[in-house]
Every structure is written in structure tokens, then in C-alpha cells.
Amino acid sequence: MRSSAIAVSGLRKAYGDKVVLDGIDFDVAAGSVFSLLGPNGAGKTTTVNVLTTLMKADAGTVHVAGHDVATETKRVRGAIGVTGQFAAVDELLSGRENLTLMADLKRVRDGGRVVTGLLERFDLVESADKQASTYSGGMRRKLDLAMTLVGNPQVIFLDEPTTGLDPRSRRTMWGIVRELVAEGTTIFLTTQYLEEADQLADRIAVLNQGRLVAQGTPEELKRQIPGTHVRFRFADLVELDAAARVLTEASRDEEELTLRVPGDGETRSVRALLDRLDAHGIDAQEFSVQRPDLDDVFLALTEQTAGTQHTGKEAIAQ
Numbered sequence: 001m002r003s004s005a006i007a008v009s010g011l012r013k014a015y016g017d018k019v020v021l022d023g024i025d026f027d028v029a030a031g032s033v034f035s036l037l038g039p040n041g042a043g044k045t046t047t048v049n050v051l052t053t054l055m056k057a058d059a060g061t062v063h064v065a066g067h068d069v070a071t072e073t074k075r076v077r078g079a080i081g082v083t084g085q086f087a088a089v090d091e092l093l094s095g096r097e098n099l100t101l102m103a104d105l106k107r108v109r110d111g112g113r114v115v116t117g118l119l120e121r122f123d124l125v126e127s128a129d130k131q132a133s134t135y136s137g138g139m140r141r142k143l144d145l146a147m148t149l150v151g152n153p154q155v156i157f158l159d160e161p162t163t164g165l166d167p168r169s170r171r172t173m174w175g176i177v178r179e180l181v182a183e184g185t186t187i188f189l190t191t192q193y194l195e196e197a198d199q200l201a202d203r204i205a206v207l208n209q210g211r212l213v214a215q216g217t218p219e220e221l222k223r224q225i226p227g228t229h230v231r232f233r234f235a236d237l238v239e240l241d242a243a244a245r246v247l248t249e250a251s252r253d254e255e256e257l258t259l260r261v262p263g264d265g266e267t268r269s270v271r272a273l274l275d276r277l278d279a280h281g282i283d284a285q286e287f288s289v290q291r292p293d294l295d296d297v298f299l300a301l302t303e304q305t306a307g308t309q310h311t312g313k314e315a316i317a318q
């Protein structure tokens with residue numbers, strides 16, 4: 001069984017009388033990607049700050065890499081990497097100098113070799129000796145993550161790793177995250193891009209109004225909300241009519257020659273639908289299971305706060 005890299009139980013945090021985290025619990029398995037989602041102001045940064053020892057919780061227990069964040073601050077800090085915070089890029093230094101400084105700070109043995117390895121891994125060799133101030137946004141993010149990796153932290157807190165990156169750089173970053181996870185690193189990901197959470201996260205938790213309103217794999221979350229249906233397309237109107245007489249629960253679109261049947265989209269139920277058509281000698285030209293995407297899940301789970309805060313797609317697009 002894999003152990004927990006992060007274990008959070010009954011975590012509470014209030015600012016004055018404003019309760020931001022109202023008793024939240026979650027576990028993150030070692031060597032997995034966990035993504036915490038929620039509308040602006042939901043408490044994601046507060047959670048990260050507690051988990052990375054920057055802030056004290058009011059109640060609850062938090063263990064990171066097996067250490068209690070409240071009583072073993074140093075050990076926790078030694079086991080984690082945080083992008084954008086501990087590993088701030090110094091603009092006046094070159095990429096190589098930034099990495100070397102980090103290797104010195106962390107007293108990494110054979111620092112020169114580690115730095116060269118990271119420059120190669122992040123495709124920064126050509127610009128290694130140029131000042132970081134001349135780097136593009138994407139290069140800076142790569143350097144930031146490279147600096148976080150110095151010393152091989154077990155748990156990495158990745159804060160919006162691809163905001164502002166072009167699609168190619170985004171995919172490169174995703175590739176690096178997947179490699180890290182394959183090597184056993186645990187990633188705690190915050191992102192505004194639900195597609196990114198969908199691509200990378202093994203598990204997702206949705207924070208809303210102080211509580212975790214849902215947790216699960218991206219697929220589990222999508223299954224929780226209604227909207228899944230099987231879509232059948234037929235060769236012509238005659239076939240469509242015949243199929244509609246069999247699948248009476250379906251809604252039809254005559255222009256598209258399609259029927260939509262709501263359901264769970266599981267293999268067994270799709271097979272049952274195909275069997276019903278088959279029993280009447282009707283063939284669908286094509287069929288597909290259409291599921292809600294994570295945007296739909298996010299909007300459904302966080303809609304109570306709509307109107308009072310930025311939520312949903314609006315928040316994601318910012």
C-alpha cells in the first residue's frame with residue numbers, strides 16, 4: 001500500500017470571525033498528483049500556506065512527508081519544494097547562478113553536476129549564462145521549477161505552473177510533472193485551468209465555502225453530476241424514427257440525425273442500449289458517450305457562491 005505524502009484532518013482556519021477552512025480532510029498518496037480547486041477566495045492559498053509551514057492552522061492536524069507541520073517545521077521544509085515562493089528567481093543572476101545558489105543553500109553534494117543536469121532537463125542550456133531578467137515567461141517558470149527540484153524534494157507544491165504559457169510550453173511542463181511523479185515525487189497542484197487538473201491530477205478536491213464539497217478522480221467527479229448521455233447517430237430519418245420508437249427515453253435531433261439517451265455511460269448500459277436497437281434490426285452509424293467536463297463539475301459544485309464571488313468559467317478564464 002502506498003503511504004500518504006500529505007495527510008490533513010479537521011483543518012480549520014479563520015481570519016478574525018471569517019472562517020475560511022471549516023474542518024477539511026484529505027490524503028494525498030505518495031507519488032501522485034493532487035489538485036485543489038475552488039473559486040477565488042475559497043481558501044486554496046490558505047491551505048497551501050498551512051501545508052508549507054508558512055501559516056499556523058487554528059485546529060486540525062497536517063502531516064507532510066510524515067512530519068507534523070505544527071511541530072516539525074524544519075523537517076517539513078526540508079522535504080518540500082514550493083514553486084514561486086522559496087525558490088524565487090533572482091533576476092540579476094543567470095539561470096546557472098540561480099541554480100548554483102540554490103544548490104549551495106541546500107548544501108547539495110556535487111552541486112555542479114546537479115545544476116548541469118537540471119539545465120539540460122529543462123532545456124535551458126543555451127540561456128544558462130544569460131541574466132534571468134532576459135528570460136521569457138516560460139523560461140522563468142522552467143527555471144523556477146528547476147530551482148525547486150534542487151535537493152530532490154519529496155513533495156512539491158506547484159502553484160499555477162502554466163499560467164501564461166503557450167500550448168507547447170504547457171505540454172513540456174506537463175511532461176516534466178509526469179516524469180517527476182513517475183520518479184515518486186508527490187505534487188500538490190493549484191491551477192486555474194481545469195483542463196490541466198484533468199490532465200495531470202490523480203485526485204481532485206473541490207473547496208467551496210470552507211468545506212471540501214467533492215473529492216475523487218477526475219472521472220469520478222464527472223460521473224457525480226448529471227449530464228452524461230449516449231449519443232447515437234443514424235444513417236437517415238427512417239432509421240432515426242425507428243430507433244426513437246425503441247429508445248423512447250431519448251431526445252432527438254432531426255438535423256443531426258441523432259438521439260441522446262441520458263445515463264451513466266458505463267459499458268453495461270451502453271451495451272444494453274445497443275442490444276435493444278439490435279433486437280429491432282437497427283444499426284447506429286456511430287455512438288459516443290458524452291460526459292460533462294471538469295468545467296461543468298466545477299460550476300455545479302460551486303454554484304451557491306455565484307453572484308457573490310467570481311466563480312466557474314469566469315474565474316478560470318482570468
Ligand SMILES: Nc1ncnc2c1ncn2[C@@H]1O[C@H](COP(=O)(O)OP(=O)(O)OP(=O)(O)O)[C@@H](O)[C@H]1O
Binds near residue numbers: 039042043046047
Ligand atoms: N491575511 C488575511 N487576513 C484576512 N483575510 C484573509 C487573509 N488572507 C486571506 N484572506 C481571506 O480568506 C479567504 C481565502 O483566501 P485565499 O487566498 O486562501 O483563497 P484562494 O482560494 O487562494 O483564492 P484565489 O483563487 O483568489 O487565489 C478570502 O476571502 C481572503 O480574502
